[in-house]
Amino acid sequence: MPLPSCAVPHPPTESRDPPRARLAATTLLALALTLPGAGARAADSPPPDPLAAARNQALQQVQQAAEALAEGRRVEVEAGPLPNVQRLAPCAEVQASLPPGYRAWGSTRVGLRCVQGPVRWQVYLPVTVRVWGPALVPRQALPAGRKLAAEDLQPAEVDLAALPSPALQDPAEAEGRVLMRSLAPGQALRAGDLRQRQWFSAGSPVQLTAIGRGFAVEGRGQALGAGLDGQPVRVRIDNGSIVQGIAVGENRVELRL
Numbered sequence: 001m002p003l004p005s006c007a008v009p010h011p012p013t014e015s016r017d018p019p020r021a022r023l024a025a026t027t028l029l030a031l032a033l034t035l036p037g038a039g040a041r042a043a044d045s046p047p048p049d050p051l052a053a054a055r056n057q058a059l060q061q062v063q064q065a066a067e068a069l070a071e072g073r074r075v076e077v078e079a080g081p082l083p084n085v086q087r088l089a090p091c092a093e094v095q096a097s098l099p100p101g102y103r104a105w106g107s108t109r110v111g112l113r114c115v116q117g118p119v120r121w122q123v124y125l126p127v128t129v130r131v132w133g134p135a136l137v138p139r140q141a142l143p144a145g146r147k148l149a150a151e152d153l154q155p156a157e158v159d160l161a162a163l164p165s166p167a168l169q170d171p172a173e174a175e176g177r178v179l180m181r182s183l184a185p186g187q188a189l190r191a192g193d194l195r196q197r198q199w200f201s202a203g204s205p206v207q208l209t210a211i212g213r214g215f216a217v218e219g220r221g222q223a224l225g226a227g228l229d230g231q232p233v234r235v236r237i238d239n240g241s242i243v244q245g246i247a248v249g250e251n252r253v254e255l256r257l
Contacts, residue, residue, distance in 0.1 A: 050094040058096035058110040065104035066129045073133040080126035091117035106161040131160045135167035136189045144182045158188040165192030197229040200251045212257040
């Protein structure tokens with residue numbers, strides 16, 4: 001007996017007209033993007049902040065200026081907060097520029113000036129420049145008045161720009177010198193921390209060297225004051241005349257003509 005025939009379902013076939021499907025999808029997407037609050041808002045970006053852009057420009061300029069002074073040493077530049085930013089009038093263009101002779105070293109500041117706005121204003125950005133390099137530091141706490149010995153000091157990496165006075169690197173510059181203030185362990189030893197070296201006292205006989213272009217003449221005299229390193233001192237020479245020179249060493253005075 002023959003079996004009754006029955007229809008076998010077939011899976012739906014895919015559309016054979018892909019271009020039409022793509023066109024329809026594109027049309028629907030375009031309509032959706034025209035609706036209020038659509039995803040197009042995600043593409044919007046806030047307008048650039050001229051003051052923030054000038055701040056970044058200032059930091060780049062200070063970094064370059066500091067690296068030129070640092071002679072290959074590691075440099076860090078950190079900006080502080082700008083004062084009274086909320087009170088500034090709107091400005092479409094703010095410029096940062098370093099003044100002539102600017103020295104990017106230690107605590108400093110850079111002017112930010114509005115050049116396109118209803119009110120022209122200028123504010124100053126505080127900047128700290130750190131330059132890291134080797135210098136002498138105490139091995140332990142040292143009191144003021146101590147006469148330094150070589151074993152008191154050791155080399156370490158310090159912020160050379162932390163203070164205006166230069167940090168010392170050569171132990172010969174410090175040995176035998178007297179501290180004017182106390183130092184903590186690891187604190188950089190600077191030229192201003194040391195009592196000025198006295199090469200001779202008033203009344204001492206001194207060797208006087210007069211230096212001119214292409215010649216030098218030596219003589220002897222008597223110091224009329226204490227000979228502090230690098231400072232002027234008056235000297236009476238053999239004929240009774242008084243000249244002024246610079247104390248440069250143990251019982252030595254230079255007179256530049």
